[in-house]
Amino acid sequence: MGYSAKFVLRRPVRRDGTCQVRLQVLLHRKPLPLGVGVTWPPAFFDKSAGRCLATLPKEHRGPDYRAQLSAAQDWAGGPAALVKRAEDYNLVLGQTQGKANGIFVEYRLSGNPLTAERFVAEFKTEGSKSDFVAFYHQQVIERHRKGKIADNTRKNHLSTWRALQTFRPEIPFYSLNSNFADDFKAYLEKNVRGVNTRWARHKDVKTYLALARRAKIKFEDPYDGFRNQEVPGSWRPVPPDELRKLEAYYVLCAPGTAHRRVLCKFLFSCKSSLRLGDLKQLAKAQLDGNRLTFEMQKGWSKRLQATMLPLTRQALGYLHDAVQEEGSGGFRDYSDQYSNRMLTAIGQMLGLLARLHHHAGRETFATEFIRSGGKVEVLQKLMNHSKISTTMKYVHVDDTMKCNAIAALDAAA
Numbered sequence: 232m233g234y235s236a237k238f239v240l241r242r243p244v245r246r247d248g249t250c251q252v253r254l255q256v257l258l259h260r261k262p263l264p265l266g267v268g269v270t271w272p273p274a275f276f277d278k279s280a281g282r283c284l285a286t287l288p289k290e291h292r293g294p295d296y297r298a299q300l301s302a303a304q305d306w307a308g309g310p311a312a313l314v315k316r317a318e319d320y321n322l323v324l325g326q327t328q329g330k331a332n333g334i335f336v337e338y339r340l341s342g343n344p345l346t347a348e349r350f351v352a353e354f355k356t357e358g359s360k361s362d363f364v365a366f367y368h369q370q371v372i373e374r375h376r377k378g379k380i381a382d383n384t385r386k387n388h389l390s391t392w393r394a395l396q397t398f399r400p401e402i403p404f405y406s407l408n409s410n411f412a413d414d415f416k417a418y419l420e421k422n423v424r425g426v427n428t429r430w431a432r433h434k435d436v437k438t439y440l441a442l443a444r445r446a447k448i449k450f451e452d453p454y455d456g457f458r459n460q461e462v463p464g465s466w467r468p469v470p471p472d473e474l475r476k477l478e479a480y481y482v483l484c485a486p487g488t489a490h491r492r493v494l495c496k497f498l499f500s501c502k503s504s505l506r507l508g509d510l511k512q513l514a515k516a517q518l519d520g521n522r523l524t525f526e527m528q529k530g531w532s533k534r535l536q537a538t539m540l541p542l543t544r545q546a547l548g549y550l551h552d553a554v555q556e557e558g559s560g561g562f563r564d565y566s567d568q569y570s571n572r573m574l575t576a577i578g579q580m581l582g583l584l585a586r587l588h589h590h591a592g593r594e595t596f597a598t599e600f601i602r603s604g605g606k607v608e609v610l611q612k613l614m615n616h617s618k619i620s621t622t623m624k625y626v627h628v629d630d631t632m633k634c635n636a637i638a639a640l641d642a643a644a
Contacts, residue, residue: 234258234338234345236331238281238324240273248272248302252283252320254327256350263347265354267327269320272303281324283317285310330354360448363402367392367439383508383567391435394419404443404450411453433459468598468627469585474501476581486556489565493573495549496562500592501599502546504614507589513550513561521547538615597625602635 235257240250241264249270256263275284285303287296307313334353338345352373360366371392375385395402398418402411415436419429437454444450469477481498484491496510505513509525516525521542542550553562565573567589574587585591593614600610611622 234335274299283320285314285317381508391432407450407453412457466590466594468595473583473585492563493570499549501595502543504596598627601626
C-alpha cells in the first residue's frame with residue numbers, strides 16, 4: 232500500500248496575489264487534497280521543499296523579480312513582516328507534514344488498511360488525542376454522524392462541552408487528576424443553578440472520559456472517589472382529574488390544529504411512557520397489534536437491540552389518530568420549545584394547576600401505573616431502566632394512593 236504527502240499550490244492565483252497551499256495526499260494512487268490554512272505568493276513557494284520563502288536564490292530570480300518581491304512584501308505588510316510570516320507558516324507546514332507522516336507510520340506498523348476517510352478523520356482529530364476538550368467535541372460530532380446518539384443527546388452533550396470549554400479552553404489528558412472533578416464542581420455550582428443539570432454535566436464528562444480510555448488514551452481518573460449528587464426531578468405527574476380534562480379537550484380539537492397535534496403526542500407519552508426523543512423516531516418503529524418495537528434513543532447503542540413496548544388501548548388510539556391525520560408513521564415534529572409553549576398555553580386556558588411539559592409525560596405514566604396497582608419491577612422494564620432506583624424517581628405517591636393502599640389491606644384482612 233502506498234502513502235505519500237507533499238505541498239502544492241491551488242490555482243488560479245487569488246486577487247491578493249497568493250495561492251492556497253494544500254497538502255496533496257496520495258493514498259493508493261488516489262489524490263486527496265487538504266487545506267492547511269496557509270496562502271503564499273506562488274513565485275516565493277519552493278514546491279520541492281514545501282516551504283514558504285521570503286527571498287529567492289539569485290539563480291532563480293527572473294527579470295521581474297523586484298516587482299514580485301515588492302508585491303509580496305506589500306501583501307505581508309513589509310519586508311520584516313514577510314520574513315516573519317514565512318517562518319511562522321513554515322512551522323505550520325512542518326507540523327502538518329509531521330502529522331501526516333505520523334498517521335502513515337501508525338497504520339503501517341499496525342497493519343490496518345488506511346482509507347481516505349480514516350486518514351481525514353485522523354488528520355482532523357489529531358489534537359483530540361492530547362486534549363480532552365478537543366476529544367470530547369470530536370467524539371460528539373462523530374457519534375452523532377454515525378447515529379449512535381440522537382439529536383437531543385447531541386445538543387445536551389454539546390452544552391456540557393461548552394461548559395467545559397468555558398471552564399478551561401484546553402484540558403491536556405496528562406493534567407487530569409482528582410482536583411479536576413472538584414474544580415469543575417465548584418465552577419458548575421457557581422454558574423449552573425439546577426442540581427440535576429450539574430449532575431448531568433458530570434455524567435456527560437464521565438461518559439467521554441470512558442470513551443477516551445477505550446481509545447487507549449492514558450490518564451488519571453479524575454472522578455475516582457468523586458460522588459456525583461442527584462436530587463429528585465422537579466417534574467410532577469398530571470393529576471387524574473386534570474388528565475381527564477386534557478383528554479376531553481383533545482376530543483374537542485379539530486384535526487390538523489396545533490393544539491390537537493401537540494396534545495396527541497403528549498397524551499400518548501402519558502399513556503405509553505415514551506420520552507420525547509423516542510416519539511420523534513416512531514416513523515421507524517414497527518407496530519404488531521399492540522406491540523411497538525423500536526430502538527430506544529437513550530442508551531440504545533449500549534445494547535444494540537430493539538425494545539418491545541406493549542401499548543394500552545388509549546395509547547394506540549392516539550398513535551392511530553396521528554398516523555391517520557398526519558399521513559405518516561408518527562407525530563407532527565414541532566420543535567421542543569414550541570410544543571412546550573403550546574402545552575403551557577393549553578394548561579392555562581383550561582385552568583390546570585399541573586405544569587405541562589413533555590418531561591411530565593413519563594412521570595404521569597409511571598405514577599398512574601403504580602396507582603392502578605402495577606408492580607414497580609414491571610414498570611422498570613417498561614421504562615427500560617437498568618436500576619429500579621431510577622424508576623422510583625418517576626413515581627410520585629400522593630395521599631389518595633396511600634389511602635387506597637391501606638384500604639386494600641383492610642379489605643384483604
